[in-house]
Amino acid sequence: xxxxxxxxxxxxxxxxxxxxxxxxxxxxxxxxxxxxxxxxxxxxxxxxxxxxxxxxxxxxxxxxxxxxxxxxxxxxxxxx
Amino acid sequence: xxxxxxxxxxxxxxxxxxxxxxxxxxxxxxxxxxxxxxxxxxxxxxxxxxxxxxxxxxxxxxxxxxxxxxxxxxxxxxxxxxxxxxxxxxxxxxxxxxxxxxxxxxxxxxxxxxxxxxxxxxxxxxxxxxxxxxxxxxxxxxxxxxxxxxxxxxxxxxxxxxxxxxxxxxxxxxxxxxxxxxxxxxxxxxxxxxxxxxxxxxxxxxxxxxxxxxxxxxxxxxxxxxxxxxxxxxxxxxxxxxxxxxxxxxxxxxxx
Amino acid sequence: xxxxxxxxxxxxxxxxxxxxxxxxxxxxxxxxxxxxxxxxxxxxxxxxxxxxxxxxxxxxxxxxxxxxxxxxxxxxxxxxxxxxxxxxxxxxxxxxxxxxxxxxxxxxxxxxxxxxxxxxxxxxxxxxxxxxxxxxxxxxxxxxxxxxxxxxxxxxxxxxxxxxxxxxxxxxxxxxxxxxxxxxxxxxxxxxxxxxxxxxxxxxxxxxxxxxxxxxxxxxxxxxxxxxxxxxxxxxxxxxxxxxxxxxxxxxxxxxxxxxxxxxxxxxxxxxxxxxxxxxxxxxxxxxxxxxxxxxxxxxxxxxxxxxxxxxxxxxxxxxxxxxxxxxxxxxxxxxxxxxxxxxxxxxxxxxxxxxxxxxxxxx
Numbered sequence: 001x002x003x004x005x006x007x008x009x010x011x012x013x014x015x016x017x018x019x020x021x022x023x024x025x026x027x028x029x030x031x032x033x034x035x036x037x038x039x040x041x042x043x044x045x046x047x048x049x050x051x052x053x054x055x056x057x058x059x060x061x062x063x064x065x066x067x068x069x070x071x072x073x074x075x076x077x078x079x080x
Numbered sequence: 081x082x083x084x085x086x087x088x089x090x091x092x093x094x095x096x097x098x099x100x101x102x103x104x105x106x107x108x109x110x111x112x113x114x115x116x117x118x119x120x121x122x123x124x125x126x127x128x129x130x131x132x133x134x135x136x137x138x139x140x141x142x143x144x145x146x147x148x149x150x151x152x153x154x155x156x157x158x159x160x161x162x163x164x165x166x167x168x169x170x171x172x173x174x175x176x177x178x179x180x181x182x183x184x185x186x187x188x189x190x191x192x193x194x195x196x197x198x199x200x201x202x203x204x205x206x207x208x209x210x211x212x213x214x215x216x217x218x219x220x221x222x223x224x225x226x227x228x229x230x231x232x233x234x235x236x237x238x239x240x241x242x243x244x245x246x247x248x249x250x251x252x253x254x255x256x257x258x259x260x261x262x263x264x265x266x267x268x269x270x271x272x273x274x275x276x277x278x279x280x281x282x283x284x285x286x287x288x289x290x291x292x293x294x295x296x297x298x299x300x301x302x303x304x305x306x307x308x309x310x311x312x313x314x315x316x317x318x319x320x321x322x323x324x325x326x327x328x329x330x331x332x333x334x335x336x
Numbered sequence: 337x338x339x340x341x342x343x344x345x346x347x348x349x350x351x352x353x354x355x356x357x358x359x360x361x362x363x364x365x366x367x368x369x370x371x372x373x374x375x376x377x378x379x380x381x382x383x384x385x386x387x388x389x390x391x392x393x394x395x396x397x398x399x400x401x402x403x404x405x406x407x408x409x410x411x412x413x414x415x416x417x418x419x420x421x422x423x424x425x426x427x428x429x430x431x432x433x434x435x436x437x438x439x440x441x442x443x444x445x446x447x448x449x450x451x452x453x454x455x456x457x458x459x460x461x462x463x464x465x466x467x468x469x470x471x472x473x474x475x476x477x478x479x480x481x482x483x484x485x486x487x488x489x490x491x492x493x494x495x496x497x498x499x500x501x502x503x504x505x506x507x508x509x510x511x512x513x514x515x516x517x518x519x520x521x522x523x524x525x526x527x528x529x530x531x532x533x534x535x536x537x538x539x540x541x542x543x544x545x546x547x548x549x550x551x552x553x554x555x556x557x558x559x560x561x562x563x564x565x566x567x568x569x570x571x572x573x574x575x576x577x578x579x580x581x582x583x584x585x586x587x588x589x590x591x592x593x594x595x596x597x598x599x600x601x602x603x604x605x606x607x608x609x610x611x612x613x614x615x616x617x618x619x620x621x622x623x624x625x626x627x628x629x630x631x632x633x634x635x636x637x638x639x640x641x642x643x644x645x646x647x648x649x650x651x652x653x654x655x656x657x658x659x660x661x662x663x664x665x666x667x668x669x670x671x672x673x674x675x676x677x678x679x680x681x682x683x684x685x686x687x688x689x690x691x692x693x694x695x696x697x698x699x700x
Contacts, residue, residue, distance in 0.1 A: 166402030
């Protein structure tokens with residue numbers, strides 16, 4: 001089960017590729033056939049199963065295009 | 081399928097960052113917005129949102145004045161230390177005043193205001209984003225341009241004919257009114273976190289009314305370095321850091 | 337009981353600022369106004385205010401920018417060479433629409449010029465020494481009591497219009513002493529400074545405030561486009577021109593020749609007018625008090641009556657151009673300037689006798 005999830009804002013992304021460079025898990029790929037409305041090469045979250053929500057791509061993205069989320073089990077709210 | 085997981089936000093756009101329709105329009109791979117993220121996180125974590133005033137100068141750091149959910153002033157080229165001095169003193173020392181300037185804004189045209197704010201031991205915090213050139217205007221030589229670095233006004237590379245790069249935190253550390261002088265970078269996650277600590281220390285000097293605090297942040301400028309964003313990281317590591325070492329050059333709790 | 341004191345012109349400026357509630361003064365030493373900076377250094381901290389000596393006049397004007405951004409009443413003063421250094425600052429203050437008062441104690445220029453009297457800054461003060469076509473309100477004081485009163489009025493006008501206001505005097509008025517009645521003037525109520533900043537906790541609506549010298553370029557509220565800013569400035573300058581013109585006339589009702597002069601030259605001209613009248617010559621004086629907005633209509637009215645106009649200014653001819661604009665070609669405008677000083681030193685003056693001589697040559 002995935003432990004993390006990222007959401008890429010394709011309108012803001014400027015194709016700098018720092019996210020692909022910094023992701024140690026290899027979650028992010030640049031397929032070379034996806035472009036933003038301004039014409040920048042877009043990254044994709046190609047391997048969500050590998051994401052460990054380290055947050056590094058979110059911290060290092062200069063264009064505020066990536067939000068990183070940690071996925072946790074929902075706590076059972078029903079009293080026993 | 082039943083949703084058994086919930087998501088907790090980890091990183092990306094911090095709470096105090098003001099989202100414009102057009103996003104952060106810096107050049108691809110610019111490090112100034114990473115510094116903006118760092119500032120937004122530090123201000124939030126230190127609880128300074130309602131007390132802080134940011135003053136920016138002219139250059140690629142100018143637009144930071146509109147990028148946060150707190151008070152800010154966009155002032156003339158080189159003038160943030162003067163404007164910051166006045167805001168701090170006119171309001172009887174109450175606000176926490178932070179400047180964000182480029183290397184040219186801070187130490188070239190801004191040398192007069194900067195050094196005199198140090199001389200008067202103003203209780204303000206100055207951040208100098210150092211990308212070794214005048215980025216906004218197309219990449220001209222700046223006081224921190226490295227020897228051999230090609231810029232649009234040193235087309236053969238900088239030589240001693242136009243002097244040597246300025247090392248600002250080292251230069252001001254011996255001065256009595258300086259409580260804190262450090263240099264960090266945001267080119268790796270570890271350095272991002274370390275520089276965040278430096279900024280917290282710098283602002284704490286102001287909160288504790290110790291003296292002038294200064295933080296230089298090495299910043300990539302891929303278009304004017306004529307490098308792609310990933311190679312710019314390497315240029316910081318291999319060329320900038322040997323010239324501009326990272327670390328704290330002064331950190332005192334009291335000025336006698 | 338109103339206190340009446342004998343005081344130097346420069347000190348009267350400071351007393352006016354104190355009466356107006358000036359909270360901060362940022363200054364730099366320059367002759368002949370050092371008494372102003374030194375008074376504030378001594379007295380402002382005692383009164384709970386803030387004094388900072390800056391590193392240069394570029395420092396003073398930019399500190400003024402920061403101080404004005406907080407909404408408190410702030411001021412600086414300088415003389416002509418320092419005035420030149422402040423021009424970029426004025427352009428920024430105009431764009432950011434910040435209220436503040438700047439006192440210019442003129443000394444003869446250009447360059448280092450002299451440290452003594454002159455009226456060589458008229459054009460720079462009224463037609464914007466800096467870039468961008470902004471306007472500063474300029475009040476020309478001619479006496480020590482006017483130094484005191486006009487500084488107070490300047491703070492009011494600055495706050496009313498969110499614009500810098502210049503109080504223009506010169507070395508003579510600055511250094512002379514005259515009796516003064518200390519009375520704080522009330523010019524009426526002003527709207528609250530909702531736009532001022534100093535930390536988000538100060539704002540009732542909890543929203544951020546931004547002050548910018550690049551309004552219209554960096555798209556931050558309220559001027560998201562350049563022309564919106566220029567429309568607002570145009571409206572403001574026209575409102576000031578419609579409402580704030582001030583001038584004084586002396587014996588112009590039946591005059592055949594009117595002298596137009598401001599500041600210390602107005603006082604010398606008044607002596608000449610009195611001497612001329614004693615000799616049966618019908619002469620009067622128009623003294624502009626606001627140099628911007630300039631009393632163009634008043635000048636036009638004088639010329640319409642067929643009056644001869646003589647402009648007296650201690651310069652090579654600056655205000656004379658605005659007078660010609662007001663006259664609109666209805667008649668000749670004569671000029672007597674600094675080349676008529678009684679001796680060629682920096683202490684030379686245009687004396688009443690010389691002006692009388694000029695009046696006679698025009699009327700007889």
